[in-house]
Amino acid sequence: MNGDGNLVIHNLSKEFVNSQKVIQVLQDINLSINQGEFISIVGGSGCGKTTLLRIIAGLETNYQGTVTLSGKPLNGCGLDRGVVFQEHRLLPWRTVKDNIAFALNNVAPQERERIIQEHIDLVGLTGFEHAYPHQLSGGMAQRVALARALVNRPQILLLDEPFGALDALTRIQMQQEILRIWEIEKNTMILVTHDIDEAIYLGDRVVVMSSRPGTIKKILRVNLPRPRDRSNVEFAYLRREIYREFFASKDEDLVYAI
Amino acid sequence: MYRKLRLWQIGTDLKKTFLYFSLALVLLFVWQVLGIIGWLNPVIIPSLPTVFRSFGEYFSSGELLRHIGVSMIRVLEGFGLAASLGVMLGLAIGLSRTLDRMTDLLIQILKPIPPIAWIPLAIIWFGIGEASKIFIIFIGAFYPILISVVDGIRRIDPKLIELAKILEVPRRRFIKDLVLPGILPPVMTGLRVGLGIAWMCVVAAELIAASEGVGYLIMDARQLSQPDVVIVGMFTIGVIGKLMDSFLRWLSKRVLVWNVTYQGE
Numbered sequence: 001m002n003g004d005g006n007l008v009i010h011n012l013s014k015e016f017v018n019s020q021k022v023i024q025v026l027q028d029i030n031l032s033i034n035q036g037e038f039i040s041i042v043g044g045s046g047c048g049k050t051t052l053l054r055i056i057a058g059l060e061t062n063y064q065g066t067v068t069l070s071g072k073p074l075n076g077c078g079l080d081r082g083v084v085f086q087e088h089r090l091l092p093w094r095t096v097k098d099n100i101a102f103a104l105n106n107v108a109p110q111e112r113e114r115i116i117q118e119h120i121d122l123v124g125l126t127g128f129e130h131a132y133p134h135q136l137s138g139g140m141a142q143r144v145a146l147a148r149a150l151v152n153r154p155q156i157l158l159l160d161e162p163f164g165a166l167d168a169l170t171r172i173q174m175q176q177e178i179l180r181i182w183e184i185e186k187n188t189m190i191l192v193t194h195d196i197d198e199a200i201y202l203g204d205r206v207v208v209m210s211s212r213p214g215t216i217k218k219i220l221r222v223n224l225p226r227p228r229d230r231s232n233v234e235f236a237y238l239r240r241e242i243y244r245e246f247f248a249s250k251d252e253d254l255v256y257a258i
Numbered sequence: 259m260y261r262k263l264r265l266w267q268i269g270t271d272l273k274k275t276f277l278y279f280s281l282a283l284v285l286l287f288v289w290q291v292l293g294i295i296g297w298l299n300p301v302i303i304p305s306l307p308t309v310f311r312s313f314g315e316y317f318s319s320g321e322l323l324r325h326i327g328v329s330m331i332r333v334l335e336g337f338g339l340a341a342s343l344g345v346m347l348g349l350a351i352g353l354s355r356t357l358d359r360m361t362d363l364l365i366q367i368l369k370p371i372p373p374i375a376w377i378p379l380a381i382i383w384f385g386i387g388e389a390s391k392i393f394i395i396f397i398g399a400f401y402p403i404l405i406s407v408v409d410g411i412r413r414i415d416p417k418l419i420e421l422a423k424i425l426e427v428p429r430r431r432f433i434k435d436l437v438l439p440g441i442l443p444p445v446m447t448g449l450r451v452g453l454g455i456a457w458m459c460v461v462a463a464e465l466i467a468a469s470e471g472v473g474y475l476i477m478d479a480r481q482l483s484q485p486d487v488v489i490v491g492m493f494t495i496g497v498i499g500k501l502m503d504s505f506l507r508w509l510s511k512r513v514l515v516w517n518v519t520y521q522g523e
């Protein structure tokens with residue numbers, strides 16, 4: 001790893017042109033993320049969370065403003081940034097082991113075996129090395145995706161609602177896993193979620209986004225020791241704060257929605 | 259209880275096998291009955307025993323097998339050529355937008371021309387030897403294979419392509435590990451269709467200009483007014499076509515263990 005590893009987003013705006021209509025998706029995003037920090041981003045559906053992650057990942061290159069990593073502007077994708085998508089995106093024709101191997105370039109065979117096994121163990125899939133994706137549950141598939149994103153030891157791991165499709169119990173289990181992995185890997189985590197509890201449970205800071213155009217409404221610091229207790233008073237207070245961001249100002253909208 | 263279950267199992271297997279052959283058996287039965295009651299004009303439709311007798315003669319003399327062998331070799335040559343060129347060109351077109359744009363018009367115009375319409379030119383170009391027949395088979399089998407490859411590439415999940423980009427998978431590995439396995443299911447179907455057409459084309463080509471092969475056997479028998487031999491030839495074509503398709507189906511099942519497909523109800 002070179003540089004300080006800090007990610008700085010400055011005056012970032014992004015628009016899409018959809019059949020001659022211009023949609024302002026992100027507007028004036030300013031955010032500095034320190035190396036090793038765990039950032040949660042919450043926001044309603046369609047507020048531009050995925051777009052923001054895709055810009056950081058290097059998949060979207062056409063935007064206004066600057067995004068720098070260790071002081072250098074982003075230039076496309078890079079193995080210093082790993083991504084776990086909402087869908088697992090496993091290759092259906094490859095086993096768990098080979099799906100993880102898909103992420104490794106130019107690694108000597110023995111080293112390769114070791115790295116893969118290490119990461120299978122890390123995400124708790126020991127014994128499932130030779131299973132095909134269609135034989136896995138949603139949670140297991142997402143674990144494989146996590147291992148695949150980690151094998152190149154990225155400085156930053158981008159997680160786009162990775163547990164959104166999982167049942168409540170599996171989701172809580174996965175949140176604990178992510179914390180454990182983060183404590184081992186000590187990388188930067190940027191987690192997008194629409195689950196407010198998840199955001200508070202995991203993040204050092206919670207970034208709250210508004211919709212259309214997507215802006216940063218508020219950034220809350222979570223000063224609670226880990227592992228966090230979801231019934232803690234401070235936890236409940238933060239939860240209420242974030243809820244208010246979505247619903248207090250949108251009382252009218254809510255009435256219409258109902 | 260256990261025994262009962264097994265008997266029931268055998269029962270359903272029998273039922274399935276019976277179902278599979280039932281329609282063909284009914285047809286043979288009707289044919290036979292019509293022959294016995296004398297409703298068939300043997301010059302137009304021979305009776306079932308006559309056809310069986312001819313089949314027995316041609317089979318035991320080895321003549322049928324010789325014709326089958328000749329046709330089979332032609333198919334394998336023409337189909338092999340179509341498969342290798344179709345897959346290679348399909349990959350090149352599928353992976354290059356420029357090449358796709360460049361070749362699209364020509365392919366769209368050449369594709370609808372039936373292989374049979376190529377026979378006159380093929381004879382002018384290659385004479386009536388092996389080359390013209392292989393050319394016709396090639397023309398017939400080439401397009402479905404080519405199109406299955408190009409279409410297969412267009413249908414690869416863009417999310418997986420994005421994943422390869424994120425992981426900075428190099429071009430060679432991108433093709434070997436993502437594109438090739440990704441297009442395998444549609445390409446296996448394309449190969450099956452291509453092989454079926456290849457088999458049809460060999461017969462068509464042999465009907466017109468040949469001195470051996472199953473198509474020649476049929477044409478020769480027509481000229482000698484032997485409808486029983488014509489039917490033997492036709493039946494042989496059908497059975498071999500089915501066997502080749504079964505083989506490719508079995509092969510794609512083996513190759514595509516990861517592919518979970520809907521089997522119908």
Ligand SMILES: Nc1ncnc2c1ncn2[C@@H]1O[C@H](COP(=O)(O)OP(=O)(O)O)[C@@H](O)[C@H]1O
Pocket residue numbers: 016017018023025043044045046047048049050051052
């Ligand atoms: N490639 C695209 N072209 C046009 N519009 C897009 C594209 N990607 C996203 N959008 C639009 O941008 C907005 C934000 O999308 P997204 O970032 O996926 O939101 P979120 O992840 O917060 O739900 C949506 O209104 C969506 O329709």
Ligand SMILES: [Mg+2]
Pocket residue numbers: 049050051160
């Ligand atoms: Mg999204």
